[in-house]
Amino acid sequence: MSTHNSAYSRLSTTAPRQFLSGGRQLMSRLDVIRTIRLMIGAGSGFVWSCIAFAATIVVWMWADVVLNLSPGLRVAGWGCAMLVLGGLLVQRILAMRRTATAAAVAADLDVLTKSGGQIRSGLDLAESIGKRRDQNSSPLTLGLAELAIRNAATMANRPTSSSAASPMPIVKSLATGIGAFLLCMVFVAVMPRMTWTELKRFFNPYGGHPAWSQHQFTITPSQTSVTYGESLEVEASVAGPPFEQLEMVLIPAAASGSQSHAARDVEKLEPIDVLPMFADAAGVWRASIVNITEPFEFYLRIRRARSETVPIEVITVPDIRDVKVEISAPLYTGLSPFRGPLPPKGIEGLPGTRVTITA
Numbered sequence: 001m002s003t004h005n006s007a008y009s010r011l012s013t014t015a016p017r018q019f020l021s022g023g024r025q026l027m028s029r030l031d032v033i034r035t036i037r038l039m040i041g042a043g044s045g046f047v048w049s050c051i052a053f054a055a056t057i058v059v060w061m062w063a064d065v066v067l068n069l070s071p072g073l074r075v076a077g078w079g080c081a082m083l084v085l086g087g088l089l090v091q092r093i094l095a096m097r098r099t100a101t102a103a104a105v106a107a108d109l110d111v112l113t114k115s116g117g118q119i120r121s122g123l124d125l126a127e128s129i130g131k132r133r134d135q136n137s138s139p140l141t142l143g144l145a146e147l148a149i150r151n152a153a154t155m156a157n158r159p160t161s162s163s164a165a166s167p168m169p170i171v172k173s174l175a176t177g178i179g180a181f182l183l184c185m186v187f188v189a190v191m192p193r194m195t196w197t198e199l200k201r202f203f204n205p206y207g208g209h210p211a212w213s214q215h216q217f218t219i220t221p222s223q224t225s226v227t228y229g230e231s232l233e234v235e236a237s238v239a240g241p242p243f244e245q246l247e248m249v250l251i252p253a254a255a256s257g258s259q260s261h262a263a264r265d266v267e268k269l270e271p272i273d274v275l276p277m278f279a280d281a282a283g284v285w286r287a288s289i290v291n292i293t294e295p296f297e298f299y300l301r302i303r304r305a306r307s308e309t310v311p312i313e314v315i316t317v318p319d320i321r322d323v324k325v326e327i328s329a330p331l332y333t334g335l336s337p338f339r340g341p342l343p344p345k346g347i348e349g350l351p352g353t354r355v356t357i358t359a
Helices: 001-010 017-067 071-099 102-112 118-132 141-156 168-190 192-203
Strands: 216-220 224-227 231-240 248-254 273-276 285-289 295-302 310-315 322-328 337-341 354-358
Touching: 001 337, 017 071, 017 102, 017 141, 017 168, 017 192, 071 295, 102 118, 118 141, 231 295, 273 285
Parallel strands: 224 310
Antiparallel strands: 216 231, 231 285, 248 273, 248 295, 295 310, 322 337, 322 354
């Protein structure tokens, strides 16, 4: 664009005004087509890049289903997808620079109009005269050049903009993107649990989310608090292929610092203990944890498959409930003992009164 504009500024000082108008008419038409091509190419390149980005993430998700990738590798998957996105965008930009030049547009118009190269010749003629600064050109030479350039401009205006700059590249990219999206929606409808699992694992790679497996765990309780020193009864049911052994893995509770949920790999933590679970006649698996004094988390495990982690908090503040009071007045009063809740006005009595409080 800058080369052509400078050529016309030089041409305005060396050629008659009618000659200049012919060149401007030709270049204006070429610039319109070139702009449309750039817009179509940019849109098409962006859509293809997004498709490639999504496809790369899908490939990494499938690899995670098969190989149970570590959090670091899942983060690397995002980096790989960004490289694919950036590389394809750069490739499309370079391709647009080659195909959207004025010379390339003129050559394509020659093919489209079957002009035998007249449009490209008119463009070359206008550029060459502007560059030579030939002030001694004869009127006959300038007149013949003007006829050639005007003829090239007329032929360049014959095809419509849609035929000179076909929208098919962006139509194809959009159609491919819509088709890929619909295919993904079908997969989501067929395998919703796998889809949700992989989305959680990739959008929160350090969140401790378990890998997808055919086993589906239902744990009771899913989250609870126990009083210091008490026991906890855990029940679980597992849907999926048959198995022989179910384990409960106890791990340290997530702290508020570097060991938070967002910065640790649950499966690499050293377990506090691993307890076997036992199934009853109804197929419900049970396990008991006694004398709980510190908060912890646990998950259930069948070979490589595991459940989400379940946090258990410990209540260390005394939980006083159902306070009862027994007030026995001295025998000389002849009053019967009082048994019941704590009186609203407090405990009152004569000297020698005995008070017993239970909770």
